[in-house]
Amino acid sequence: MYDKVFSCTGKSSRSDSIAWHYLFHETQQNFMKYPRRTQEILIVLYALDDLGGIRTRREVIDHISLNRWYEIAGDDLVPTRTSNEPRYRIDLAWARKDAVLGECVNNSERNSWELSRDGKKVLENVCYLFRSGELDIGCLEFLSIFIKRMIVPGFQPKATDRKRNTTHASILDMIKRAQRNSSISSEIASGDMVTEFPG
Numbered sequence: 001m002y003d004k005v006f007s008c009t010g011k012s013s014r015s016d017s018i019a020w021h022y023l024f025h026e027t028q029q030n031f032m033k034y035p036r037r038t039q040e041i042l043i044v045l046y047a048l049d050d051l052g053g054i055r056t057r058r059e060v061i062d063h064i065s066l067n068r069w070y071e072i073a074g075d076d077l078v079p080t081r082t083s084n085e086p087r088y089r090i091d092l093a094w095a096r097k098d099a100v101l102g103e104c105v106n107n108s109e110r111n112s113w114e115l116s117r118d119g120k121k122v123l124e125n126v127c128y129l130f131r132s133g134e135l136d137i138g139c140l141e142f143l144s145i146f147i148k149r150m151i152v153p154g155f156q157p158k159a160t161d162r163k164r165n166t167t168h169a170s171i172l173d174m175i176k177r178a179q180r181n182s183s184i185s186s187e188i189a190s191g192d193m194v195t196e197f198p199g
Helices: 001-008 014-023 035-050 058-064 087-101 117-131 145-151 171-182
Strands: none
Touching: 001 058, 014 171, 035 087, 035 117, 035 145, 117 145
């Protein structure tokens, strides 16, 4: 049933199977267990659809950050060993790479992020399943309440929803916490973040 729902072309194809594998294969048996990367891919696809057109890595991740669509928690704000960027930004970039492998995002050139036709269809189908109640968006702990309400208008959190240990903070609060916890340079505050990898 779900293979048909997520089909982009209405018939079995390499693109359909790849998109299904990278986005939702692991949730086929138990929709209460959404892999972290699957949720991050969903956030990236939604941001690309919201922005439209071809965008850069920084534009997309800044859009996600400014809209507070990623549920920040734990060490998400701590830079990785190889970058001055907070970990969640690197994770979102890797999610985009997986979406490219799943043929949901076009990869015409470096630092070129664009939702593919298949990606648009997959996103529409998934959002429909959440809006219809067939899938429970409350299970997605990496999506903030802000994006959940974009996908499912009127969404109200329940006690049974999966949660991360977090509180919502403004972008300035996030920057201050990152600087305090890891002594990162003023590059983050100025927006001049390292964008060496991926995409």
